[in-house]
Amino acid sequence: MEWILGYFGLQVLILAVLIFGSWFFWDRRFKTKHGKDVPEGFIRTSEVSIDPTTKKRLVVYYHPETGKRFYKEED
Numbered sequence: 001m002e003w004i005l006g007y008f009g010l011q012v013l014i015l016a017v018l019i020f021g022s023w024f025f026w027d028r029r030f031k032t033k034h035g036k037d038v039p040e041g042f043i044r045t046s047e048v049s050i051d052p053t054t055k056k057r058l059v060v061y062y063h064p065e066t067g068k069r070f071y072k073e074e075d
Helices: 002-031
Strands: 043-050 057-062 069-074
Touching: none
Parallel strands: none
Antiparallel strands: 043 057, 057 069
């Protein structure tokens, strides 16, 4: 009986670590891709979208050397 509780306890612990780890990773990864100040080397594109969670307008900037995209919030 103890090994069954240990087995399920270990699964719950692993699941909790995965949930919290992915939440912190996603949060950090997303927040570095948008803001109000455009980093150096990025070029404005004609792509504009509206963030469904915040309802803010986002203009896409592109860095031709790295291929990275930056989303600038506009009022």
